[in-house]
Amino acid sequence: GAVVSQHPSRVICKSGTSVKIECRSLDFQATTMFWYRQFPKQSLMLMATSNEGSKATYEQGVEKDKFLINHASLTLSTLTVTSAHPEDSSFYICSAQGLGYYNEQFFGPGTRLTVL
Amino acid sequence: GNSVTQMEGPVTLSEEAFLTINCTYTATGYPSLFWYVQYPGEGLQLLLKATKADDKGSNKGFEATYRKETTSFHLEKGSVQVSDSAVYFCALSGNQAGTALIFGKGTTLSVSS
Numbered sequence: 718g719a720v721v722s723q724h725p726s727r728v729i730c731k732s733g734t735s736v737k738i739e740c741r742s743l744d745f746q747a748t749t750m751f752w753y754r755q756f757p758k759q760s761l762m763l764m765a766t767s768n769e770g771s772k773a774t775y776e777q778g779v780e781k782d783k784f785l786i787n788h789a790s791l792t793l794s795t796l797t798v799t800s801a802h803p804e805d806s807s808f809y810i811c812s813a814q815g816l817g818y819y820n821e822q823f824f825g826p827g828t829r830l831t832v833l
Numbered sequence: 834g835n836s837v838t839q840m841e842g843p844v845t846l847s848e849e850a851f852l853t854i855n856c857t858y859t860a861t862g863y864p865s866l867f868w869y870v871q872y873p874g875e876g877l878q879l880l881l882k883a884t885k886a887d888d889k890g891s892n893k894g895f896e897a898t899y900r901k902e903t904t905s906f907h908l909e910k911g912s913v914q915v916s917d918s919a920v921y922f923c924a925l926s927g928n929q930a931g932t933a934l935i936f937g938k939g940t941t942l943s944v945s946s
Contacts, residue, residue, distance in 0.1 A: 723876075749931040760922065760938045761877075768931060810876050812934075820865055820926050822934055826876040 719745045721813050723825035730801055731833055738796045738828045740811030746791040747813035751822065752784075755808040767794055791815075801832040835860040839923045839937035846913055846944050854908040854940045856897075856923035864925040866890075866899050866906040867934065871920045880908075880921070884928075913944045 720743040730736050740750060749768050753761040765781075767773040767788035775781045783805075785797040794813075798805050808829055812822040840855040858866065865884045869877040881890030886901035895910045906923060923937040 751933050758941075760936045761934075763933050763935075766931065766933055812877075814931065820928055820932060821879070821882070822926070823879075824869075824877040829874075 719813075719815065719818060719821075719823040721747075721811065721823045721825040723809075723811055723828050725828060726826060727829045727831075729831045729833065732802055733800055735797055735799045736801055736830060738798075738809055738811075738830075740794045740796070740813070740825050742792045742813045742815060742823070745813075745815040745818065745823075747794070747815045748791065749814040750788055750794040751812045751814075752786060752794075752796050753810045753812070755810060755827075757808075761810060764796075798830065801830070803832045806830055806832045835864065835925060835927070835935050837923050837925055837935055837937040839921075839940055841938070841940065843941040843943055846942070848915055848944055848946050849912045850944075852908070852910040852913045852917075852942065854921055854923075854942070856906045856908065856937060858904050858906065858923075858925050860904075860925055860927075862927065863901075864927055866897070867924045867926065868895070868897055868906070868908050869922040869924060869936075871922065871939075873919075877922065913942070915944045915946050918942055918944045 724739045752764045765773045765775045773786035788794040810827040812824045867882045868880040870880045881892040883890040883899035889898045924934040
């Protein structure tokens with residue numbers, strides 16, 4: 718089956734620093750990747766959609782300069798949280814959609830970010 | 834726009850009880866419908882899906898039928914187990930590639946022995 722990995726699974730950083738989260742499709746080519754944010758006991762909120770080789774499309778209210786998304790290859794997308802603040806602490810989940818899988822999305826295991 | 838509404842939890846059941854989690858949707862066209870499960874501290878796993886009206890998705894004893902006339906996709910299981918304790922999300926997606934999922938708010942299920 719299609720597998721998506723995320724790294725790191727947990728990260729703790731100081732306020733003002735930047736953190737990069739990687740999302741990889743391990744056994745398929747991901748033409749589209751999605752980044753979601755999940756607050757405790759709440760649903761997933763779509764942050765942005767990225768297509769390989771194109772600029773990401775951000776949802777309304779998501780700061781593109783704060784949450785930098787790069788989708789440089791068909792197997793890797795990165796989310797960089799710049800100048801992180803405690804309110805950025807959250808669970809970040811990526812998903813990938815690829816060739817041959819119709820419109821099904823495969824989710825990574827998530828990254829728990831804690832900003833001190 | 835498209836949206837998903839699912840029953841609010843938490844749902845607390847005894848082992849072997851019958852489970853129903855209601856999900857209704859609003860969408861233009863003919864979306865695909867999904868149920869995802871999230872165990873504590875983990876990401877989402879696809880539980881089942883249906884891509885057209887009257888389709889029944891099933892997996893691990895769970896079932897859901899795509900009802901276009903009632904715009905519903907209710908999740909059911911005849912006999913729940915403690916290991917089914919998790920958060921369940923109903924979601925829909927347009928049928929074009931590159932379309933993001935729209936999630937319901939999630940329903941927490943707690944099963945006790």
